[in-house]
Amino acid sequence: xxxxxxxxxxxxxxxxxxxxxxxxxLELENAPEGPGGADLRASAVDALxxxxxxxxxxxxxxxxxxxxxxxxxxxAMLDRIRRGEESVTRxxxxxxxxxxxxxxxxxxxxxxxxxxxxxxxxxRVRIELRRLDTLMNLIGExxxxxxxxxxxxxxxxxxxxxxxxxxxxxxxxxxxxxxMTSRMVPVWQVFDRFPRVVRDGARELGKxxxxxxxxxxxxxxxxxxxxxxEPIVHLLRNAIDHGIESPDVRAAAGKPRAGRMTLSxxxxxxxxxxxxxxxxxxxxxxRVLRKAQQAGLIDRAVTSLTDDELVRLISRPGFSTAExxxxxxxxxxxxxxxQARVRALGGSLEILTAPGEGTTVTARLPLxxxxxxxxxxxxxxxxxxxxxxxxxxxxxxxGARLATVQGRPVLVLRDTVMPLVRxxxxxxxxxxxxAEQHLLVVESAGRHAAIAVxxxxxxxxxxxxxxxxxxxxxxxxxxxxxxxDGAPALIVDVSTLL
Amino acid sequence: xxxTVLICDDAIFMRTMVGDILQQAGFEVIGEAETGxxxxxxxxxxxxxxxxxxxxxPDMGGIDAVREITKVDxxxxxxxxxxxxxxxxxxxxxQAGAKDFVVKPFQPSRVLEAVQRVLG
Numbered sequence: 132x133x134x135x136x137x138x139x140x141x142x143x144x145x146x147x148x149x150x151x152x153x154x155x156x157l158e159l160e161n162a163p164e165g166p167g168g169a170d171l172r173a174s175a176v177d178a179l180x181x182x183x184x185x186x187x188x189x190x191x192x193x194x195x196x197x198x199x200x201x202x203x204x205x206x207a208m209l210d211r212i213r214r215g216e217e218s219v220t221r222x223x224x225x226x227x228x229x230x231x232x233x234x235x236x237x238x239x240x241x242x243x244x245x246x247x248x249x250x251x252x253x254x255r256v257r258i259e260l261r262r263l264d265t266l267m268n269l270i271g272e273x274x275x276x277x278x279x280x281x282x283x284x285x286x287x288x289x290x291x292x293x294x295x296x297x298x299x300x301x302x303x304x305x306x307x308x309x310x311m312t313s314r315m316v317p318v319w320q321v322f323d324r325f326p327r328v329v330r331d332g333a334r335e336l337g338k339x340x341x342x343x344x345x346x347x348x349x350x351x352x353x354x355x356x357x358x359x360x361e362p363i364v365h366l367l368r369n370a371i372d373h374g375i376e377s378p379d380v381r382a383a384a385g386k387p388r389a390g391r392m393t394l395s396x397x398x399x400x401x402x403x404x405x406x407x408x409x410x411x412x413x414x415x416x417x418r419v420l421r422k423a424q425q426a427g428l429i430d431r432a433v434t435s436l437t438d439d440e441l442v443r444l445i446s447r448p449g450f451s452t453a454e455x456x457x458x459x460x461x462x463x464x465x466x467x468x469x470q471a472r473v474r475a476l477g478g479s480l481e482i483l484t485a486p487g488e489g490t491t492v493t494a495r496l497p498l499x500x501x502x503x504x505x506x507x508x509x510x511x512x513x514x515x516x517x518x519x520x521x522x523x524x525x526x527x528x529x530g531a532r533l534a535t536v537q538g539r540p541v542l543v544l545r546d547t548v549m550p551l552v553r554x555x556x557x558x559x560x561x562x563x564x565x566a567e568q569h570l571l572v573v574e575s576a577g578r579h580a581a582i583a584v585x586x587x588x589x590x591x592x593x594x595x596x597x598x599x600x601x602x603x604x605x606x607x608x609x610x611x612x613x614x615x616d617g618a619p620a621l622i623v624d625v626s627t628l629l
Numbered sequence: 630x631x632x633t634v635l636i637c638d639d640a641i642f643m644r645t646m647v648g649d650i651l652q653q654a655g656f657e658v659i660g661e662a663e664t665g666x667x668x669x670x671x672x673x674x675x676x677x678x679x680x681x682x683x684x685x686x687p688d689m690g691g692i693d694a695v696r697e698i699t700k701v702d703x704x705x706x707x708x709x710x711x712x713x714x715x716x717x718x719x720x721x722x723x724q725a726g727a728k729d730f731v732v733k734p735f736q737p738s739r740v741l742e743a744v745q746r747v748l749g
Binding site: 137140141144177178181185187189191192193194323324327328 | 631639640641642643645646649652653654655685686687712713733734735
């Protein structure tokens with residue numbers, strides 16, 4: 132067992148126990164003599180015994196024999212006192228204080244010995260996640276206030292004020308980075324249990340699978356990592372169950388008997404990509420087609436699905452749980468559930484699948500939860516926010532190549548044809564047609580579209596507030612943000628427009 | 630379906646270590662307790678498939694906790710975690726209802742073997 136990664140925890144814990152050992156020894160020393168102080172002395176001795184016992188256990192586990200031996204002697208002494216075989220005297224207490232000091236030195240040396248002498252030892256503190264959440268909320272509010280200050284400063288146009296606001300803005304930006312960083316944890320904390328999940332799943336289903344994980348040290352926001360664990364398990368089980376073929380089938384197809392699965396975490400600009408791949412048979416198009424037809428989503432006359440349609444169907448909320456007449460129930464692909472969870476985290480899912488070759492599912496997650504960059508655009512007098520992570524470029528309407536394909540408006544951009552969506556229509560405003568001057572080229576799950584808006588205001592950071600519940604609202608919006616001037620701007624969920 | 634486990638030890642270090650060993654073997658840690666009385670409460674609340682119980686804990690000790698839990702559920706599957714030299718206490722723990730024991734410092738293979746024995 133690799134105990135090196137517990138060294139930090141051992142050190143923190145031992146220091147705490149040593150501190151309370153010292154505390155208890157002083158309590159013992161100050162306890163009144165005679166029967167009056169009996170209870171106090173007994174509880175102090177108990178606490179001392181447990182402290183020494185715990186350090187003994189921890190150090191033995193870590194292989195720090197010097198510490199284990201010292202703490203064993205200490206524990207033995209306390210045990211004798213506990214059982215009344217020895218009494219507590221001034222001299223004894225002095226001895227114990229010295230023993231505690233010796234133990235402390237031994238602990239520091241044991242751990243210190245594992246560090247290269249050149250590297251300064253990192254000091255850590257434990258902090259409740261709740262406090263980090265509070266800090267996150269506060270920095271969120273501060274970011275909004277910063278926007279307001281900047282706006283006011285530019286209106287008042289006082290150079291001294293502008294200078295101060297500019298400085299405050301920089302400090303707030305730095306503070307934001309520090310707080311976000313303090314919430315980051317390496318993904319191996321959750322990834323480490325997956326090899327077993329894959330092994331058990333493969334055994335259970337009679338498949339042979341090799342599994343590789345890479346990018347274990349990539350860091351994610353702690354809450355994000357907690358949330359993404361279950362969806363990943365879902366994807367892994369999916370791959371083993373529906374993706375990887377049984378060894379005989381694979382051999383017959385000229386593939387190695389054992390399927391190959393990988394899980395990787397990589398950084399891509401301001402996102403983390405978590406990718407699950409398998410070299411199985413690809414998503415079963417026949418089954419998806421049948422299910423979609425039974426659910427009335429696809430015409431019965433259709434005999435095959437394009438890649439696009441396939442991905443879109445399985446990503447539909449509730450697709451895998453849709454009951455079907457012939458009872459292809461419960462064994463649906465389940466990717467819709469993963470999609471929902473990833474979207475809720477502010478991310479997006481991309482699925483690539485090829486028959487006979489395998490499937491790759493990539494979840495793109497923002498590094499930070501609540502603060503994101505967005506393009507602000509105005510439509511019919513209202514401001515909307517479109518997350519930058521989905522925006523590829525902007526194109527002026529004037530001079531853009533527009534056309535109609537199968538009765539639908541499209542934008543022709545270089546060698547791509549993409550649907551044109553008027554945000555005005557999407558939000559249900561009938562008035563002011565023709566006022567659009569800009570097109571936002573957006574992308575989601577590998578598909579593109581051009582969104583027509585009246586004007587583009589600016590690009591800035593916004594604090595995302597989730598909706599508590601949709602009261603007669605459109606699924607078009609994923610949240611709302613408060614702008615610098617105090618007005619709300621609805622955040623457009625790009626994937627619902629595509 | 631993975632088995633669920635409740636880990637009882639007053640030291641975070643130990644809980645972390647046992648938790649990691651069990652998680653990597655596919656178990657789901659559904660709760661932790663720092664004292665014997667917390668262990669009993671959490672057992673009643675969570676009804677785990679397995680419990681790992683340290684002997685030495687403040688408030689209520691591990692053996693008393695085993696006794697209380699076994700009253701509530703005679704089939705409770707409790708694995709005792711003892712330090713070297715605590716044989717007499719281990720015997721007492723088994724008499725109180727624990728199914729098996731492992732000795733600290735933990736060796737992952739030993740822990741998993743004992744867990745398999747307890748789960749039957």
